[in-house]
Amino acid sequence: MKTKHLFFSFLFFILCIKSFSQNATAKVAGIVLDENNKPIENVNVSYLSKSSVTDKNGFYTITVPANQKVVLVFTHVALKNITATLQLKPNEEFEYHIVMSDKAEQLSDVVITSSRRRVQGITSIEPEVIRKNPSAMPGIESVLKVLPGVNSNSELSSQYSVRGGNYDENLVYVNEIEVYRPFLVRSGQQEGLSFTNTDMVKNIDFSAGGFQAKFGDKLSSVLDITYRQPKKFALAAEASFLGGSVTADLVSKNKKWSSITGVRYRDNSLLVNSQETQTNFRPTFMDVQSIVNFTPNDKWNFSFLGNASRNVYNYQPLTRQTNFGTIDEPIALQVFYEGQENDKYETLFGAFKTVFNADENNTYKFISSVYHTKEQEYFDIYAAYFLGEVDTNIGSDTVGEVTFSQGVGTQLNHARNDLDALFFNAEIKGVHQINNKKHQIDWGFKYTRENIRDRIVEWEVIDSAGFSINPPNLDFQGNDQPYNPYVGPLVPYQNVRATNFIDINRLSGYAQWSFKDQIGSTDYWFNFGVRAHNWKVTGDNISSSKNQTTFSPRAQLTLKPNWEKDMIFRFAVGYYHQPPLYRELRDLNGVVNPNVKAQQSIHFVLSNDYNFKMNNRPFKLVTEAYYKSMDDVNTYTLENVRIRYRANNDATAYAQGLDMRLNGAFVPGTESWLSFGYMKTEENQNGRGNIARPTDQRLKFGLLFQDYMPNLPSMKLYMNLVYNTGLPGGSPSYADVYTYQSRLRDYRRADVGFSYVLTEKNTERPDGHWLKRFEDLSFGFEIFNIFNNQNAITNTWVRDVYTKTQYGIPNYMTTRVFNLKLSVKL
Incomplete structure (x- = not known):
């Protein structure tokens, strides 16, 4: 109240x-x-x-x-x-x-555009920074992870969490069209390519909270991407040990038609083979993306954006040994595998957009899109494990091996999961500028229909020291093996079976008013808006579905005093609702609860934006303090990048923190960033008390640095460095999260790239020189995880048969990897 x-x-x-x-x-x-x-x-x-x-x-x-x-x-x-x-x-x-x-x-x-973005608290990222940034998972998301408040512990994933939210709480737009990610992906190494093709990008705007009502219904962040409209023919290509891409710009003679088409191929074998688990594995990913523009006159613009992608993930693990514990008491998990996993993710996406510029002050837009995904996740993997002490005696024939077993067991995992989802969207928008553009009115209405056909069949059998382990929720008394024979039911340790055919119909809309003027010598900019969202879930075996509606008022105030120092102060407050998508409706047993409520968050954001000169070079320091109070929280478990919700809205939560970012020309002619973030987020389930949320990343430091050699300006250096304190280690999906509150080790990673630009001095070369035909030609050498840090993304839980203790075995990510890259642009 x-x-x-x-x-x-x-x-x-x-x-x-x-x-x-x-x-x-x-x-x-x-x-x-x-x-x-x-x-x-x-x-x-x-x-x-x-x-x-x-x-x-x-x-x-x-x-x-x-x-x-x-x-x-x-x-x-x-x-x-x-x-x-x-x-x-x-x-x-x-x-x-x-x-x-x-x-x-x-x-x-x-x-x-910088002034508009600045007063709205939006971070703008140059596309060229992203193209040059060295990262095991290239793309826009790799640069976002250097920003304060944005966290990810997986270099193989394009997913990220923002200020305590999870991966499902981030909006992503391309040309004002909302894009989606696959539903069944469990591991970052299954993801492949991000939707956004960096070679097609013109503008990248990012907001980590307190964003306007015109952006959709998510709790955490907005990534707003605009593709460029080409002006002339161009061709760009890139090739490396991790894959390649080709992008072509085409323009008609009358300049009314234009298009960009990009083809990308990705092979993660180089990265995956550096992990602890030895496999027969060649994950391949491919997509084709194209945008076609038609501008018949100054008033009309028509465009079509299409994307087709196919990710194939065939995985056959062989062995794994993970050493952990302490120096005095080293412990190792040694696993021998049989079986394989066959996953496939195929998506088709098409969107049509029309822009009508009625006059200088009135613009209308119509957007429609269709997204279709077919996903399958099939695996049968048998694992025999030994958990025990490690021989640390140098010179011993068995040094580094498990010599005394504390736990011996087997585990059989089976899944036959299929999902077919079809999303349809139709939206109309308007933008009106009034009184010499001092006032701006934005409005929009959107209809969405989501059709999901989902079958989930998963079970797990665990055998420890020759005895089948029953699930912890099985109420059966009298099991005192091996002294007396067990005569109870033999059931899997986990068993999830469900078939869901559902439809979700949504109506949403927004209206917002922006106003700018002065109070004395102080400029101010004000925005107020409200969103509304109505939805209903129907489908087979669903009879008690409710029609639900949310309203989300939001406001922003920005002040720019007439001071000698160039400073801007911004305050944002608002209600943010997240009406559930299908994944949020499905509980841990695969059962759909159609009446899951929208999660609600109230954002308070106070920020300062300071432009200044240092060594006669421009710099900017942005500081933001924030607090988010959350109700009707839909708690979840996190395994690698797979989120499974409890679908019961039984918790409250909060997130609070401070983000700072300094960027500027540390080296003349380049831009570098230095980021710091502090964040604390906790949840309270059913009044049992506050515990850390799975995304409780307390401290974060990030550095994106660019440089060149003064005596050899053709040689460029790019560095990406991230340090995050450890996340909570998670818990098994069947367990009580209150009994699992350990943390993973701190995340430390540095990626470095060197690029030699052959076309650097093209203006000094005579006409007819062979390099003159290239706009850019460069060779690159990249070192991922240059310091070879062992970073864990989650834990594997293994039982010690003697002490009945469950050990959290870290799942380590990639080690040091080298890559060569060739870039060409005509």
């Missing part, structure tokens, strides 16, 4: 503000570099009668009028001119860095 009073008091205060506007100026600042990324002194930067000159570090600053088009001209006695057209808002400080050469003059229309 207090939270609601606070929210509406805040809204009342904002709506009562008396606003007025005044004419103002804006400031442009940046660094001018040459083609070798060295600063250029004495470059004249002018607009009409105003001018500025770069210093010895290449830095300049100039004041220009706001709210009108400004043409900046960069001139130097030995270099060709550069002309840039831009339009800034009052009191805005815009960073604009350029590279000058002695070749043809350059004309540039600058699209000013």
